[in-house]
Amino acid sequence: MKKFLGSLLIVLISTLQLSAWERESIWPKGKMPDAQKHQIAAMTDEAGKEGFNPDKHRVAYLEWFEAPDASVRNGSCMILISGGSYMNCCDVGLIDTWHKELTKRGVQCVNFVYRTPRPEGLPIFQTAWEDGQRAVRMVRSEAAKRGFDPEKIGTISMSAGSHLALLLATSSQTPAYKPVDKIDEYPCHINWAIVNAPAYVTTDGEAGTPATREGYGTDVKLSDVFKFDEKTCPMSLHHGGKDPYTPDGSTLVYRQLRRMGIPAELHLYPDKGHGAFGLERGIEFMTQMGFLGPVADPVLIMDRFNSDADRAERIVEDVWPEGKMPDPQPNQCKPYIEWHIPAQLKTKAIQIIYSGGSYTGNDPDGFEVAPARRYLNAMGVTVVTLKYRTPRPTTGLSKHTTAWQDLQRTIRIVRSEAESRGLDPNRIGIMGSSAGGHLTLMGVTSSRHKSYYPIDAIDKLPCNVQWGIGIYPAYSLTDGAEKPNTGGGNDDSAVLVPEFSFDLDTAPMLFIHGDADNWASMNSVKTWEKMRAMGIQSELHTLALRPHCFQREASPGTGSYTWLDRIGEYLQPFIKEQ
Numbered sequence: 001m002k003k004f005l006g007s008l009l010i011v012l013i014s015t016l017q018l019s020a021w022e023r024e025s026i027w028p029k030g031k032m033p034d035a036q037k038h039q040i041a042a043m044t045d046e047a048g049k050e051g052f053n054p055d056k057h058r059v060a061y062l063e064w065f066e067a068p069d070a071s072v073r074n075g076s077c078m079i080l081i082s083g084g085s086y087m088n089c090c091d092v093g094l095i096d097t098w099h100k101e102l103t104k105r106g107v108q109c110v111n112f113v114y115r116t117p118r119p120e121g122l123p124i125f126q127t128a129w130e131d132g133q134r135a136v137r138m139v140r141s142e143a144a145k146r147g148f149d150p151e152k153i154g155t156i157s158m159s160a161g162s163h164l165a166l167l168l169a170t171s172s173q174t175p176a177y178k179p180v181d182k183i184d185e186y187p188c189h190i191n192w193a194i195v196n197a198p199a200y201v202t203t204d205g206e207a208g209t210p211a212t213r214e215g216y217g218t219d220v221k222l223s224d225v226f227k228f229d230e231k232t233c234p235m236s237l238h239h240g241g242k243d244p245y246t247p248d249g250s251t252l253v254y255r256q257l258r259r260m261g262i263p264a265e266l267h268l269y270p271d272k273g274h275g276a277f278g279l280e281r282g283i284e285f286m287t288q289m290g291f292l293g294p295v296a297d298p299v300l301i302m303d304r305f306n307s308d309a310d311r312a313e314r315i316v317e318d319v320w321p322e323g324k325m326p327d328p329q330p331n332q333c334k335p336y337i338e339w340h341i342p343a344q345l346k347t348k349a350i351q352i353i354y355s356g357g358s359y360t361g362n363d364p365d366g367f368e369v370a371p372a373r374r375y376l377n378a379m380g381v382t383v384v385t386l387k388y389r390t391p392r393p394t395t396g397l398s399k400h401t402t403a404w405q406d407l408q409r410t411i412r413i414v415r416s417e418a419e420s421r422g423l424d425p426n427r428i429g430i431m432g433s434s435a436g437g438h439l440t441l442m443g444v445t446s447s448r449h450k451s452y453y454p455i456d457a458i459d460k461l462p463c464n465v466q467w468g469i470g471i472y473p474a475y476s477l478t479d480g481a482e483k484p485n486t487g488g489g490n491d492d493s494a495v496l497v498p499e500f501s502f503d504l505d506t507a508p509m510l511f512i513h514g515d516a517d518n519w520a521s522m523n524s525v526k527t528w529e530k531m532r533a534m535g536i537q538s539e540l541h542t543l544a545l546r547p548h549c550f551q552r553e554a555s556p557g558t559g560s561y562t563w564l565d566r567i568g569e570y571l572q573p574f575i576k577e578q
Helices: 002-019 092-103 127-140 159-172 247-257 279-289 370-378 403-419 433-443 522-535 563-575
Strands: 022-025 061-064 076-081 107-113 153-158 194-197 236-241 263-270 311-319 336-342 349-356 382-389 428-433 469-470 510-513 539-543
Touching: 002 076, 061 127, 061 247, 076 092, 076 159, 092 107, 092 153, 092 279, 107 127, 107 311, 127 153, 153 159, 153 279, 159 194, 194 279, 236 279, 236 370, 247 263, 247 522, 263 279, 311 433, 336 370, 336 403, 349 370, 349 403, 370 382, 370 563, 403 428, 403 433, 428 433, 428 563, 433 469, 510 563, 522 539, 539 563
Parallel strands: 076 107, 076 153, 153 194, 194 236, 236 263, 349 382, 349 428, 428 469, 469 510, 510 539
Antiparallel strands: 022 061, 061 107, 263 539, 311 336, 336 382
8 A cells, every 4th residue: 555655655756746836946056058147047926035145046957838738739849038139038927828828829939038138259149149048958858757748849949039039040050059968969949939129130239229220221131140051940020120139130130031931921910119029929920830730631611701781872983974984995894893882881991802813803792802801891891892894904004004094993982971871981991812913012102193084073082091901912022023022022122113203102011921922021021111212111921931922721720810810900990990
């Protein structure tokens, strides 16, 4: 009996050791490289307690959280990395949030606490990088004991911690320190990274300051401390549009990952400063990449949004009066609009939607339009769909000219009728996909340019809009002006096409784009960068592994499945009634 109780006690102690929070120093005594007397390893809540003894907190450590429940465990592990300007580890609240959200999804979490403040006589990140490489090796060495796959180790991080995470993600083949024991025989690469607000990424801030020139300038580059070696891993990059640690750092990292063919996501949030945004998007990224288990079978979007139950009325209207249509083409369809009035009108805002189709055709009832209008009707938003003229003109006009004429006329018609329908003529947005995304960019950036000569009083009204939504816009860069982007839009030589004027009425936009789209996601990213340079705050989401028409069918739990929610969230400031 005593032998049985002793064995049971051993099992219970072992279980508690593996499930309770454990703190584990990462360096053997006397072996920590570049030890400096002013540095400690402690989160700020602990360092700020009365009686804190810094001499007992000199060594970087791992803090293992409880193992996830066996029913949801998926064999993955996440290393949580706080920010704090390399001066401290301050993100106590974020560590707690990340640990709770990821653990309940079956992920083993471990908090990594590195040495701060900044070392003297070394790069600001050097001791943290040494600690980081050692920490990854220790985590990998304990995979079997703790029940996760040694090749399913990711990081989630903030600010300076994200700078460190980028070093771990891009530069694992560059040793940060000399080996000290057998743990250092383990590789120190990570398998994915969720990177929030990375600091010090561009050369105008790499010395450890906010980006002094906001990431702009032909001489401002991506810091060369990031090697982008052969073990560079997939990433999900998250950044606020007004972060003084410039979001251009994230767009530059994203571009380099695309050059290397590494799947990635980029999530940019308008009017947000320095902070961690979009944890849900990071979880969707992990889901899409299979890090949380097998990806669910895809579902057709037309099966998910197949009812007009939230529409009260449908009204069809010609775009042009008889005989007044400019540049008539013998091969083109007749353009028209349809008003879709919601059963419960909750806003005076109006959303215009149209499809893509390479400017050779377009379908206002297809998967690029009908689900979105049904979704918005359910939100109480009035939707106007447009059937614009296609195929392409045959009389020497540019591929988009007649469609652009139809769009400008449509905006004016909607504005002219808004008040009579109880709507606001100054709250109109446009949305299109693919070629329709290119058309949206025409409408957003070039409303001060006439696409046709006025024909009646309606044409005295302005055709500017208050927002735009571009879903995988095509033909937006010079390496893909007529076909898929030959260079992926990644080279600096691929610039925005000249038909986008970016005039003084240019409106903010939401972009959603598949990362694996042949009509490259850089169409959206470079437009976002241009708008930011103009002082226009836009939102952007790219989706890892996803092609053109990412939403046609998508797996639950991924960003391609929830994409309409990004539209609903983005529209809130525009549709909110005062």
